[in-house]
Amino acid sequence: MAGLEDLYREIILDHYRSxxxxxxxxxxxxxxxxxxxxxxxDEVVLFLDVDPATQVLDDIxxxxxxxxxxxxxxxxxxxxxxxxxxxxxxxxxRAFKALMSIHESKLEGESDGSDLQAELEGVRLGDLxxxxxxxxxxxxxKCATLAWNTLQQGLEEIAADG
Amino acid sequence: xSALDVARLKRDFPIFGREVHGKRLVxxxxxxxxxxxxxxxxxxxxxxxxxxxxxxxGVYTIAEEATAAMEDARRKVARFVNARRAEExxxxxxxxxxxxxxxxxxxxANLREGDAIVLSHMxxxxxxxxxxxxxxxxxxELRWIPLTDDFxxxxxxxxxxxxxxxxxxxxxxxxxxxTMNDIRPLANAAHAHDALVLVDAxxxxxxxxxxxxxxxxxxxxxxxxxxxxxxxxxxxxxxHELLEAMPPFLGGGEMIRDVRLDGFTPNDxxxxxxxxxxxxxxxxxxxxxxxxxxxxxxxxxxxxEMQLTRYAIDALTDRFPESLTIYGPRxxxxxxxxxxxxxxxxHAHDIxxxxxxxxxxIRAGHHCAKPLMRxxxxxxTSRASFYLYNDESDVDVLVEALAKAEKFFAI
Numbered sequence: 087m088a089g090l091e092d093l094y095r096e097i098i099l100d101h102y103r104s105x106x107x108x109x110x111x112x113x114x115x116x117x118x119x120x121x122x123x124x125x126x127x128d129e130v131v132l133f134l135d136v137d138p139a140t141q142v143l144d145d146i147x148x149x150x151x152x153x154x155x156x157x158x159x160x161x162x163x164x165x166x167x168x169x170x171x172x173x174x175x176x177x178x179x180r181a182f183k184a185l186m187s188i189h190e191s192k193l194e195g196e197s198d199g200s201d202l203q204a205e206l207e208g209v210r211l212g213d214l215x216x217x218x219x220x221x222x223x224x225x226x227x228k229c230a231t232l233a234w235n236t237l238q239q240g241l242e243e244i245a246a247d248g
Numbered sequence: 249x250s251a252l253d254v255a256r257l258k259r260d261f262p263i264f265g266r267e268v269h270g271k272r273l274v275x276x277x278x279x280x281x282x283x284x285x286x287x288x289x290x291x292x293x294x295x296x297x298x299x300x301x302x303x304x305x306g307v308y309t310i311a312e313e314a315t316a317a318m319e320d321a322r323r324k325v326a327r328f329v330n331a332r333r334a335e336e337x338x339x340x341x342x343x344x345x346x347x348x349x350x351x352x353x354x355x356x357a358n359l360r361e362g363d364a365i366v367l368s369h370m371x372x373x374x375x376x377x378x379x380x381x382x383x384x385x386x387x388x389e390l391r392w393i394p395l396t397d398d399f400x401x402x403x404x405x406x407x408x409x410x411x412x413x414x415x416x417x418x419x420x421x422x423x424x425x426x427t428m429n430d431i432r433p434l435a436n437a438a439h440a441h442d443a444l445v446l447v448d449a450x451x452x453x454x455x456x457x458x459x460x461x462x463x464x465x466x467x468x469x470x471x472x473x474x475x476x477x478x479x480x481x482x483x484x485x486x487x488h489e490l491l492e493a494m495p496p497f498l499g500g501g502e503m504i505r506d507v508r509l510d511g512f513t514p515n516d517x518x519x520x521x522x523x524x525x526x527x528x529x530x531x532x533x534x535x536x537x538x539x540x541x542x543x544x545x546x547x548x549x550x551x552x553e554m555q556l557t558r559y560a561i562d563a564l565t566d567r568f569p570e571s572l573t574i575y576g577p578r579x580x581x582x583x584x585x586x587x588x589x590x591x592x593x594x595h596a597h598d599i600x601x602x603x604x605x606x607x608x609x610i611r612a613g614h615h616c617a618k619p620l621m622r623x624x625x626x627x628x629t630s631r632a633s634f635y636l637y638n639d640e641s642d643v644d645v646l647v648e649a650l651a652k653a654e655k656f657f658a659i
Contacts, residue, residue, distance in 0.1 A: 126596075153595035223601070
C-alpha cells in the first residue's frame, strides 16, 4: 500500500514551503500563461521570458495557489527549466510526463511502459524524480502535471506569436 | 444524549463493516452522497431477483408487480414531502435533472427576452448553469441575492431583485455553508411579484422534515442518493396544475399517449415527463429509503444532526483556535450538518489525503459552488458533513486526524 511518505517526499514539502522563482515578470517582454486544475481548484501562473534569438528560456517566475503537489511541482519545474534551451525544456517536459504515466499505463495493462521509457532515456530529471510517488495516487497526477502542461501551453503561445 | 441510537443505526449500513487502511470507516461526506442501509439494498435486490420487468405496459404478473412497486414508491415519496397527490412527483435521475427539466420545459415555454431569474450566491452549479444556458439562449437576465458576512442571504434588496422576475431559484440548504434558507417568506415575496419559486432541496429533504405545501414552493428538486437511497433516481415535485400546463421534457416511450406520423399526444402527468425506461429497481429503493427515514423519524434525525453539528463546530474551534476557519453560521438552529473549513497553510486536498490514511472521508475542493468560493475568497475548502449514522466518536477521529495533518505539514 502506498503511504503518505511516498506522496509527500521531504523535497516536495520543501518546495511547497519555500517555492523557488516565485514572483512576476513584466509583460511584455515576458509571456504570462495560466493553468487550472478543476479537481483541487489549483491555479498555476507562469511568466516566461524566452530569448527569440537563442531560443533559451532566460527567466521564469511562478505564481498561483493550490495543493502542495501542484505548487511544489511548479516550483521544481521552474528550477529545472530556467536557463535551458527550449528543445531541452521540451525533452524534460516529455520525460516528466512519461514519469507520471508509466505506472498508470502499466496498471491499465495498455502498455508495458517501454514507449514511455524511451522518453526518459538520457534525461536527467534530478529532484523531479521525487514526484514519482504521485503515480501511486492517481487522482493527484493532474496536480503534478498542471505546471508542465501550463508551461507547454505558454511556450506554444510564444511560438505562435513569434 | 443523542436523539438517535447511532451505534445501532450504523449496523443497518453494511459499508460500516469494512475498514480503510486498517481503520474503521469514518464517513463524513454525506452531503456529496449518503451510504445505504441494508433495507434499501434488499428492496432493490428483491426487485431484480423476484419481480423485475419493464413497467407500465406489461400485462403479465411480474410487470404488474414492478409497476405497482414503482408507483408505490411514488406515493411514499409524495407523502414524505407532504405533496397533495402522488402525481405531483416526477421521477428523474437526480436533483440536477429535476432543475434542468424545469429550465427546459417550464422556463422555455414561459420566459421571454428581458425576463429575469433570481438566484443566490450560495447556489450549487446545478442551480446556476441550467439558468445560464437559458439566459444565453433566451436573453433572460440573471440576478443574484448576495450574502451577509455571517453566511446568510442578504435580503435587503430582495424586492428590487424580484421586480420583473419570473422565477426565484434558491437552495433550501447550502451544500458548502450549511446555511438553511427559510423558503416560506421568500416564496411569499416572489409570489407577490408573480414569480414562481424553485427550491433546490437536495441538501434539505434528507435531513429536515419537508412540507412542500408549507414552503409554498412551486418546484422542489431532490435526489434519492443523498437520503439513504440509490444513485440514479431523484424527484421533482411541482404543483399539479403547473405540471399539467408544462410541455414534455424528453421525448420517447412512456411519455406519450399516442404517436402518429404527424405528431404525438403526451401522456398524463407525471408520466409525460418520464420518457424511456426508468431506474425501476432504484425507484423501489428510493421508496425503501423513505420508509427507513420515516421509521426513524425526521424530527429525530434533525435533532441528532443539530447536536452533532454543534459538537463538531465546538470541537474544531476548541482544538484549532488559530489555524482553522469555519465558513458557515455557528447557530445550528439555522444550519445543517455540512461544515466547511479552511486550515491555515494546508490545502484542502492535502488534508483530505492525510485524513484518508485514518479512514476519514471528507470532501475537498470547490463543492460545485465556484461563485460562492470566489465570494468567500478561497480556492477550496474541506467539508465534513454529517448524517444519522455519524456520532461524536466520528468527530473525535476527524479532529485527531486533522491534528496529524497539521503536524505533517507544519512549517
